[in-house]
Amino acid sequence: MTHEPGSREYFDRVASRWNEMRRSFFTEEVREEAYRVAGLASGKTAADIGSGTGFITEGLLEKGLKVIAVDQSPAMLEELRSAMGSPSLDCRQGEAESLPIDDGSVDYAFANMFLHHVGSPPVAIEEMVRILKPGGVLVITDMDEHDFDLLLTEQHDRWAGFARDDIREWFLGAGLLEVEVGSVGST
Secondary structure, three states: OOOOOOHHHHHHHHHHHHHHHHOOOOOHHHHHHHHHHHOOOOOOEEEEEOOOOOHHHHHHHHOOOEEEEEEOOHHHHHHHHHHHOOOOEEEEEOEOOEOOOOOOOEEEEEEEOOHHHOOOHHHHHHHHHHOEEEEEEEEEEOOEOOOOHHHHHOOOOOOOOEOHHHHHHHHHHOOOOOOOOOOOOOO
C-alpha cells in the first residue's frame, strides 16, 4: 500500500501494540456497521485491504467467511497470522494501487481506516473494485475531513480525512452502481 515514507516503518514498529492502540481510533461499532452494510453471507470470500493486525478480518472469520488479508507491513501480517491462524485466512503483503488478488475473485472488499494512507485514493478504490465479483460489495470506513495534525505527522497519514462528495465521486468513477456514503456514530 503505497504510503508516505516512514509509514511502513511506523506500522512495523507498533504492530505488537496496534490492537490496543487502535481502540482509541475506531470501535467495534464501526466494524459491525460495515458488516451490516455489506450484507455478509458465510461461505463467501472477503478481502481486508490494509488489514493491519486483523480488526476486520477477525469478525469476518467469525462469521464464516474466507478472508484474503492484504497489508504492506510484514510485522502487521505476522501479528495477524499469529492471532488468527485460521485455514480460512490467506495473508498477502501488497500495495493498495496494485493488489495481489485476481480480478473478480472476492464477494466483499473492506478497507477500514486505510484509505487516508494511500497516495491515490481513486486508484486504490479502482483496485478494490477490480477484485470484486459481479455484484460484489465494497465497504470503506474512514474519517471525514479533519485537522488532527498528529495523525499526519506521527502516523504518516497522507490525507486529513475526506469530503464525502469526493468519496462518492471516486466510487462512481470506479464503476460502482449503488453508492451510499454515510456516518457511524455521528452525523
